[in-house]
Amino acid sequence: MSTQVTVKDGRLAVEGLVKTFKSSKGEAEDVVRAVDDVSLSVEPGRLLTLLGPSGCGKTTTLRCVAGLEHPNQGEIAVGERVLFSSSKGVRLPANQRGLGMVFQSYAIWPHMNVRKNVSFPLRARRGKDRLSRKEITERADRALAVVQLDHLATRPATDLSGGQQQRLALARALVMQPPLLLLDEPLSNLDAKLREDMRFELKRLQRDLGVTTVYVTHDQVEALAMSDVIAVMSNGKVEQMGRPTDIYNNPRSRFVADFVGTTNLIAGEVESREGDRYVVTTPQGRLAARSPGDLATGAQVIVSVRPEHIQVAEGEASTSAPGVWNGTIANRAFLGDAVDHLVSVGDFTVRTRCNPSIRFSRDSAVHLTFPSEHCSLLPA
Ligand SMILES: Nc1ncnc2c1ncn2[C@@H]1O[C@H](COP(=O)(O)OP(=O)(O)O)[C@@H](O)[C@H]1O
Ligand SMILES: [Mg+2]
Known part of the structure; x- marks a missing residue:
């Protein structure tokens, strides 16, 4: 399979990440610790899954890495690049982090064809990063080939099936050749059979490309099947981090034993x-x-x-x-x-x-x- 989309080595390191929200309920100043001192690392080319029940802080953790939330505290780096550091006063805006993202609602642009959807982030580049029209088309087509949509490049995006739209969203994230790919429940809108197929597909792609990935899901079967490493989260904290077999066979808390498997x-x-x-x-x-x-x-x-x-x-x-x-x-x-x-x-x-x-x-x-x-x- 083609691995023509090159990605740079990226080791993700997150240290002591804290993100609180003011709760809007009532008069009292209630503070929700959505992410409560999370530390984790992902080796280059590996896939780490944040697994946990709804509301445990998975999305907020991912959004902090993406630069879509402003953490209260902590350090986030990809390779040598510091993206956020409360101690050093660093906070790169999201559009300068250069990360690939796919969310649950993988909004494709309905008025554009498949290739234009993928090339859009490249066409938006200005200044010294600006690419020629030829380069843009080439890179978009390479990304489409990786997700096996190259034969549908000129089709309106709305004519794609659910699984194809999902792959399109992935191509759009990969076209920037990100050092880190962030996926938030990307399969949860698909029906069961397709979800299972896409699970293998996504894992194969991720491994072929060697792109460091953080994957968010509340589905333990998905996590066990796809991950190199799983971080089980509860109440804003990482309860246990380890290989899928480790998490399954040697749970260290009642919560992990109960949440992962039966x-x-x-x-x-x-x-x-x-x-x-x-x-x-x-x-x-x-x-x-x-x-x-x-x-x-x-x-x-x-x-x-x-x-x-x-x-x-x-x-x-x-x-x-x-x-x-x-x-x-x-x-x-x-x-x-x-x-x-x-x-x-x-x-x-x-x-x-x-x-x-x-x-x-x-x-x-x-x-x-x-x-x-x-x-x-x-x-x-
Ligand atoms: N923008 C926000 N404002 C207030 N509270 C929020 C906001 N985003 C998330 N939260 C709260 O933070 C906690 C973690 O949410 P989230 O990260 O979305 O969990 P998950 O993705 O694991 O379901 C929840 O209690 C949620 O209600
Ligand atoms: Mg979420």
Whole structure:
């Protein structure tokens, strides 16, 4: 695939970013800390996703990097270039940052054809940055080739499908050869099937071009599929940052375990400990779990275990070892590529997920095995 649109190396570094808004509600001077001391970095050519629920500060963080919001505090740099620094008093205006941006409402210009939409930012250049008409057309067509729209260059932009308009918005962001690409929920206006296709498409493009990218989404599946690194955000803060497998397999807080993927959260108390191996007492029975943290005997904890990591077998257990519980099948949900069983253990319901060929009927007696390496201990 063509990688003719060159992008400059850009490492994004954000340090101690704070952005507050005055809340308009009522008389009292309420201040919302939309971004509350966020630090993160993205290595050149990598894709970082800001993942979190609505209102956690993803868009505001991105807009601060873009120069569309004025942060209260912090430092933002791309490569050697400082874009914003409260300590040095630097604040580059958005149009001098030279970043590529695609937002959820990827406003294309309806009165222009496809090529004109892409070349518009180039035609707007003045002074020493001014390009000849030939250069403009060449660069626009290269950007269109990258997103595979070159054959539609003269078509009115409004005649494109949703997915094509999305690619057009991307071409328009890439035509400036930005050192950094900022994408805010760019797929959320597309229907499910197209969204899934575009996910792969966008990831492939990003990797081929080697453009450093910050991607914003509230969709954990999208984040897990696309990212080199995920920063999970909550209440204006980064809760955990790591590779997708890290975030999924070793969540460090209840919030991350719950927000990313499906999990069982089981409350209990540390009974004993040997190194990183713990035994936890819960009202349903005991569990063996692991934690790199330092938790004392008697500490209140939450054990997080993913449904697909719990084994279900017929009949009662022949052991009373920690991590083996007896239960009853309460419900069963066929998901196509998997089947979920809800298993009652006393008053508690455990969700398990297995191959759809496995089926237990309602009310049958089963025992569950919780492998200790998949039981993450979290502070309560
Ligand atoms: N222009 C604004 N004025 C006042 N409050 C704002 C403004 N923009 C965002 N906020 C508030 O900041 C918080 C974070 O918003 P936002 O960054 O848009 O979250 P997200 O993109 O994660 O959904 C929210 O509480 C939101 O209401
Ligand atoms: Mg947002």
